Amino acid sequence: xxDVAVKHAFKGFALxxxxxxxxxxxxxxxxxGSGKTTLVNAVAGLLMPQxxxxxxxxxxxxxxxxHIRLRPHKRRLGYVFQEGRLFPHLTVRQNLAYGAWFAPKxxxxxxxxxxxxxxxxxxxxxxxxxxxxGGEKQRVAIGRALLSAPKxxxxxEPLAALDDARKAEILPYFERLRDxxxxxxxxxxxxxxxxxxxxxxxxxxxxxxxxxxxxAATVLGDPSVxxxxxxxxxxxxxxxxxxxxxxxxxxxxASGHPLFLPHVAAAPGTxxxxxxxxxxxxxxxxxxxxxxxxxxxxxxxxxxxAGDGPGALVxxxxxxxxxxxxxTRRSVAAMGLSVGDQAHAxxxxxxxxxxxxxxxxx
Amino acid sequence: MTDWLGPEEWEAVALSLQVSLWAxxxxxxxxxxxxxxxxxxxxxxxxxxxxxxxxxLILPPVVTGYVLLLTLGTQGPxxxxxxxxxxxxxxxxxxxxxxxxxxxxxxxxxAIRLSIEAIDPKLEQASATLGAPPLWVFATVTxxxxxxxxxxxxxxxxxxxxxxxxxxxxxxxxxxGQTRTIPSAIYAFLQVPGGEGAAVKLVIVSVVIAMGAxxxxxxxxxxxxxxxxxx
Numbered sequence: 001x002x003d004v005a006v007k008h009a010f011k012g013f014a015l016x017x018x019x020x021x022x023x024x025x026x027x028x029x030x031x032x033g034s035g036k037t038t039l040v041n042a043v044a045g046l047l048m049p050q051x052x053x054x055x056x057x058x059x060x061x062x063x064x065x066x067h068i069r070l071r072p073h074k075r076r077l078g079y080v081f082q083e084g085r086l087f088p089h090l091t092v093r094q095n096l097a098y099g100a101w102f103a104p105k106x107x108x109x110x111x112x113x114x115x116x117x118x119x120x121x122x123x124x125x126x127x128x129x130x131x132x133x134g135g136e137k138q139r140v141a142i143g144r145a146l147l148s149a150p151k152x153x154x155x156x157e158p159l160a161a162l163d164d165a166r167k168a169e170i171l172p173y174f175e176r177l178r179d180x181x182x183x184x185x186x187x188x189x190x191x192x193x194x195x196x197x198x199x200x201x202x203x204x205x206x207x208x209x210x211x212x213x214x215x216a217a218t219v220l221g222d223p224s225v226x227x228x229x230x231x232x233x234x235x236x237x238x239x240x241x242x243x244x245x246x247x248x249x250x251x252x253x254a255s256g257h258p259l260f261l262p263h264v265a266a267a268p269g270t271x272x273x274x275x276x277x278x279x280x281x282x283x284x285x286x287x288x289x290x291x292x293x294x295x296x297x298x299x300x301x302x303x304x305x306a307g308d309g310p311g312a313l314v315x316x317x318x319x320x321x322x323x324x325x326x327x328t329r330r331s332v333a334a335m336g337l338s339v340g341d342q343a344h345a346x347x348x349x350x351x352x353x354x355x356x357x358x359x360x361x362x
Numbered sequence: 363m364t365d366w367l368g369p370e371e372w373e374a375v376a377l378s379l380q381v382s383l384w385a386x387x388x389x390x391x392x393x394x395x396x397x398x399x400x401x402x403x404x405x406x407x408x409x410x411x412x413x414x415x416x417x418x419l420i421l422p423p424v425v426t427g428y429v430l431l432l433t434l435g436t437q438g439p440x441x442x443x444x445x446x447x448x449x450x451x452x453x454x455x456x457x458x459x460x461x462x463x464x465x466x467x468x469x470x471x472x473a474i475r476l477s478i479e480a481i482d483p484k485l486e487q488a489s490a491t492l493g494a495p496p497l498w499v500f501a502t503v504t505x506x507x508x509x510x511x512x513x514x515x516x517x518x519x520x521x522x523x524x525x526x527x528x529x530x531x532x533x534x535x536x537x538x539g540q541t542r543t544i545p546s547a548i549y550a551f552l553q554v555p556g557g558e559g560a561a562v563k564l565v566i567v568s569v570v571i572a573m574g575a576x577x578x579x580x581x582x583x584x585x586x587x588x589x590x591x592x593x
Binding site for chain 2: 044045046071072073074075076077078079081083085087088089098099101102103144145148154
């Protein structure tokens with residue numbers, strides 16, 4: 001259980017945030033300037049807020065009412081920074097061991113060889129950070145945080161400095177962290193696909209305040225919450241792999257409704273989270289015939305929210321789960337759509353990018 | 363070798379090495395502390411401290427030596443207190459070491475300060491979030507990463523101490539076997555007829571020691587840079 005309440009006023013910017021989150025990954029989601037990094041720094045103790053309480057379960061890091069303000073080095077955190085911040089004068093092995101050195105002797109320790117194996121950094125142990133690629137550095141940084149026996153892992157946009165291929169390389173390790181390590185994770189991101197794949201809980205921030213928070217599917221399926229802007233909107237479906245077909249498609253079961261996607265490299269039975277970008281969804285009043293799109297999800301219109309421009313977001317509750325569609329206001333009017341109407345969401349199989357599919361672990 | 367240098371010259375060489383070594387060893391911890399304070403902390407009077415540290419670099423050395431004599435001499439305010447404790451600096455080799463240390467200090471602090479400023483404070487933050495208390499952050503991140511600058515500063519200070527003349531001769535005079543370092547000895551030899559031979563020998567010794575120190579520092583710096591750079 002993560003319990004965060006922070007108030008801090010700067011010149012021209014005020015942070016006033018409060019949320020509670022269950023175990024797992026809590027993602028702070030918002031565009032730059034929304035206060036994400038300020039909040040994470042407050043959790044890390046690099047910034048002492050004027051007022052607040054921060055606790056991970058029983059472990060209280062800050063409670064201004066009780067005059068508890070732990071110094072950063074006493075907070076028992078594993079902080080994965082955006083730029084890795086490995087110590088250049090130490091080898092990978094020494095970097096990994098660094099945090100463990102300062103952890104209390106009684107702290108439950110992650111096994112070094114298991115962490116090394118999980119992150120695939122065995123061959124790098126005797127190298128120095130300068131000889132590592134960006135993705136390798138970030139994997140070592142994750143290992144270093146994990147091995148410091150943390151009570152809470154912080155990750156501040158750990159993928160932002162990496163190219164798409166490296167991102168695809170690192171994201172699965174965070175999924176494994178979420179599913180295999182019991183330490184709560186506070187993860188900062190402005191990328192919708194990272195949020196969709198990782199978040200147990202989403203805390204959407206805007207201008208220093210919480211816009212919405214709750215389970216990932218709920219927050220991401222709410223058309224009124226758009227921390228990344230309308231382009232970044234997209235709901236999350238959870239599904240399970242049924243079988244792989246000979247023609248390269250993978251058939252999924254989303255709450256009883258079949259979904260077809262390009263080949264997903266995972267075994268049948270694996271649970272998945274799939275982000276369906278709102279601008280990839282077409283709406284139809286009647287069930288379309290003779291259409292190339294493979295996925296047609298019937299449902300009920302739950303909400304219509306017009307944007308400032310020509311666009312509108314339509315939330316459709318389908319058998320597979322909540323889907324968001326970004327269409328034009330003109331289309332909404334032409335179709336005569338209103339809340340409660342029946343409609344079909346059309347999703348092209350190939351429009352779902354591999355980076356929008358993650359394992360869900362449960 | 364012993365025949366090549368006469369006993370008087372030997373005395374000067376040994377004394378110079380002794381004075382410079384003590385001057386460097388004792389000012390190093392202070393130099394690191396001051397460099398760190400100037401690089402990382404902000405406090406009232408920071409510019410004043412910076413000025414004081416750099417003053418010996420710009421003042422005429424004779425002035426620095428005279429100020430030392432006024433304050434640390436047996437009649438000076440600090441010197442009297444030290445004399446009560448049995449520490450006399452004026453006209454002793456220890457005083458020569460103090461003069462050398464004061465004159466070399468700005469060079470040492472400058473080199474160390476630059477290398478500390480080059481360290482990304484984010485690495486020190488990372489160390490703290492991993493549980494390192496402030497002193498450990500300093501010992502395990504700041505100090506090893508500043509090592510090239512500390513080495514350079516140390517060697518530079520040593521070389522400066524070996525060559526220090528003006529402040530030394532003003533503060534502790536030119537007493538054979540007590541305060542007559544190589545530069546003072548060269549000066550003294552040049553004052554007497556037929557002293558040129560001894561002076562040239564000491565000049566050669568000076569050049570050899572200075573070159574040796576420079577090459578050693580280059581070698582060490584390259585080795586450290588390889589380690590820190592990780593290539």
